[in-house]
Amino acid sequence: MSRLKLPPWLVLLLPAIIILMAVVLVPLVLSFYSSFTAYQLTRPDSLTKWIGTFNYRKAAGDANFWWAFGRTVLLLTIALNLEMLLGLGLAVMVSKVTTGQRLLRTAMMFPMMFSPVLVGFQFKFIFNDNVGLVNNALQSLGLTDVAIPWLVDGHLAMFSIIFAEIWTSTSVFAILILAGLYAIPQDPVEAAKVDGCTPWQSFRFVTLPFLMPFIYIAMAIRSLDVARAYDIVQIMTNGGPARRTELLWTLIGRTAYVDARMGYANAMGYIAILLSIFFTIYFFRKLTAARSELGMGV
């Protein structure tokens, strides 16, 4: 009886290969394949119904999809920039604190400890037009006597979502930038003072360039996070009102699991992933540039 003799390197790699195939490759191939079919979750036999690039062409011409795409980019841009600015401010302030800094650092991380679903519920309550905290406060202070429809008005709803998003994730920036502030060598900062810089100028010309790599790392992490934003939006507005807060993944999620049109959802998903890939590459380029700027190598 002849036994199949595998080379040892293959045998040793086999467990990893099998696990990767099962967890990554099969779903990837399957979802990619299904994006070329009319696959519907309710009709399993439709998985074999090949329709070519129909789903992709349909997505390309679907205004709802592109609105969601644009809204996601908008959310990403606004949230990331505001989080960066707020995180930078927070980090700089915390770094100046002499007593109780550890406590502050810990407190700063509290928002990250909550599940986004809970944050969604919390802000859904805070922004509720009848019993919400914000309206209550505004009315008690006499600033307004009408109930502002925070989650019902299209623009305000988007604002509320961005607010919640920033509340949860500013600390990501703050923590990473704070780490950067600790890592900055003191000598160049002192040299800048002697060279005639005002505090703002030393920050702008010396401290900030040192922080840029840390900011770009935070940007890369957060851009992936926001590009797949789902939970907070799903809870707070469910994409409404009238799709005004619909993001890529709330749309894709609804198409896949509510409408059961898995093939089409997968096609949209593959287009959506391009966005994440684009931002990741973009920020890593920036990171590399900022690092080589500082002579830190590539």
Next chain:
Amino acid sequence: MAQVQLQGIVKAYGALQVVHAIDLDIADGEFVVLVGPSGCGKSTTLRMIAGLEDISGGMLRIGDRVVNDLPPRDRNISMVFQNYALYPHMTVRENLGFSLKIAKRAEAEIAKAVTEAAEILSLTPLLERKPGQLSGGQRQRVAMGRAIVRHPDVFLFDEPLSNLDAKLRTQMRVEIKKLHQRLGTTIVYVTHDQVEAMTLADRIVIMRDGRIEQIGTPLEVFETPVNTFVATFIGSPPMNLLEGRITDGTVELADGTRLPIPPGHGAAEGRAVTFGVRADNIMPVGHALPPTAHMADVEMEVQLSEPLGTETLLFAMLAGTEVQAKMLNPRPVRLGERLRFQISLDKCHLFDAETGAALRV
């Protein structure tokens, strides 16, 4: 250009006082070196002059102004740091021109000042490089260039050469000296290396534990140290110190050896004293400099010899203390060989054994 005046300058961190009311007048154009062992307060003093540390007490003047509460940018000083402190994200050109750019000078003026400084320090071929692409010596020169482009009132150097290797240090020492001769700007220079202090300074300020021990020209502090600390800190090898007691108008060492009291010194009978003699002033007979007016001699057993080429350093025991002596026109010396040494008393010192203060009359 300006003089710098420190009056009762104090630095304290809470209850811990690290600089104790020091007074120092630095003349316009003078090169003053603060020297002392680690932790003596010399860097702290310099950083107070720079404005990088708050002054806890006393008054600091640069030129005619009291600058105690002025931020560094308003003091018109330049500083060269031990770790160069270059801006890593800027080219050499940008590093040099940064302070002028901040001061909003015209482009042409900046370019001219940078070219000039680069010329002086032979940095011209390196102008477009980043600090990361430079060697230690080059970085140090950029740091100096950055200091000189501004034509400040005072240059402050904080141990600028301690990160360089020995050969480069000697070279840069010469460059700093030349720079001072060329620019004539007041310089305050901090180092723990007494050779640097001796070679560079117009005046040396020797500090210990936050106090000034002695201020003087290099020769003054070398030839007339005010106490045993200065005597052993300045000069290499350090001055030999022999414990003794004044007996019958001589210094009697522990083993009964008697040495005459050096001229110009005096102490009461029975007082505990320290006899100080540098290696240059105790040499074996036949291998010594021509005798001076007052000589003495002792016999010692050689324990170790260090040939240095033109001379040999001999380690010998006298009254239970190791003594370093120099041997000119050296010949090989056997271990344990007993030699007669002659001492030039005119160059010797007598200190109080308890306080360490010089006992001059």
